[in-house]
Amino acid sequence: MANTKLIVLAFSLYIMLLPFVFDLANAQGLTSGFYNLSCPSAEKLVKTMTEKFVAHAPSFAPSLLRLHFHDCxxxxxxxxxxVNSTSNNTAEKDSIPNLTLRGFQIIDAIKSALEKQCPGVVSCADIVALVARxxxxxxxxxxxxxLTGRxxxxxxxxxxxLTELPAPTMNITQLKANFASVGLSVKDLAVLSGGHTIGISHCTSFAIRLYNFTGKNDSxxxxxxxxxxxLKKQCxxxxxxxxIVEMDPGSFRTFxxxxYSVVGRRKGMFTSDGALLTDSTTLAYVQAQASPxxxxxxxxxxQSMMNMGKIGVLTGTSGTIRNQCAIIN
Structure with missing residues (x-):
């Protein structure tokens, strides 16, 4: 009987503490309004500055979205x-897949403004996520x-x-494995590929599909x-x-x-775009989006951007808050 009472008491205590345990777990991760007390105007400032930059040069919108993707x-x-490279280290920014990234100066400008208002509070990682949205x-x-708190x-x-970014030359098997390795689903793959609805690409990213696909000067x-x-005329x-060419011909400025209509007609620019037609799940998604x-x-x-924004985040006491986004403290 005594053991039974102890078990009941222990279970009751567990039930009472359960919400606290979950709240504690959530506190270690990302939350909504993370800066409400420490820097109340942070998200508004990011939004206002981003809108001004994009209004002046709309081509920065896809660049800033891509920056978040390449970061995560x-x-x-x-x-x-x-992060900038140093004499002792070549950083991601100078890796071949990232040489065409743009928008660093926008992130730096926003970080500088936030540092004046709330020194040492808002992370560069959160700025990148907010700016992309x-x-x-x-x-x-x-x-x-x-959600913030990165x-x-x-x-x-x-x-x-070089080893972790999904490449435009990947087939569907490679893409699915790459996305799975960071906890993203096949649906996330199909959805995030739709980010190619805006922006341009350098011809070198897909030239092999035009001129030397199998090493025999073929397409x-x-x-x-x-x-x-x-594409041969344009490249x-x-x-x-x-x-450079439009990734979504005729609609590259409109999200x-x-x-998906382009991809469905076998006019996806990259091998990775065309790969969506070679898997039942991704093909079904492409077809389902045919009607606006x-x-x-x-x-x-x-939703997929929210999923991506959670990849490998550093929260709590992990990592740091950089004073300048390009320089590790």
Whole structure:
């Protein structure tokens, strides 16, 4: 009987403490309004400054979205992509996949403004996440809740970017494995690929599909022949290194479902775009977005961005809060 009473008492105590345990666990992670007390105007300042930069140069919207993507897939969302190289270390920023990244000066400007208001409080990692959302919204794209509380990493290695970033040349098996390695689903893969609905690409990122797909001066047969001909005109061999093209032809400034229509017609620019047609789950998603009226993409994108924003985050006492985003304290 005594043992029974002890068991009941212990269980009652467990039930009483359970909410506290969950709250404690949540406190160690990301939360909504993390800066409400420590820097109340932080999110408003980020939004206002981002909107001004994007209004002046809308082409920065896809660049800032890409910056968040490239940050999270390497060492997690810890702002390691922002760090400058030193004489002793080549950082992610100078890795080959990141040489075309843009928008660093925008992050630096926002960080500088926040440091004047709330020194040493707002992390560069949170700034990158907030700016990506606010930049997409500024051009008429969807919005989503950005949980905050990330801290900044203390390492940035160029070799990590080479091995951890999903490449535009990946097939579906490689892409699924890459996304799974950071805890993202196959649906997240299909949805986040839709980020290619805005922005441009350098011809060098997909030139092999046009000119030397199998090493015999041939084109990728999975790419629509009419699109091959168009891309060859836009990316002639004589200017291959400097030419750029729209990733979502005719709609590259508008955040919409047009990307999926393009991919469905075998006109996805990258091998990774075309790969979505080679898996039953991703193919079904591409087909489901064909009609803007019934598309779920804009809602799905926000959820997948939230999922991505949680990858490998440093919270609590892990990591640091950098004084300057490009320099590790």
């Amino acid at each position: 897939f390497v060492r997690g969302c810890d702002a390691s992509v922002l 606010d930049a997409v919204t500024a051009i008429g794209g969807p919005t989503w809740p950005v 801290r900044d990493g203390t390492k940035s290695l160029a070799t990590d970017a 990728d047969p999975s790419l629509h022949p009419n699109y091959v001909a168009l 002639p061999l004589t200017t291959l290194l400097t030419s 919409d479902t047009h990307y 009226q019934s598309s779920t993409f804009l809602t799905d994108f926000g």
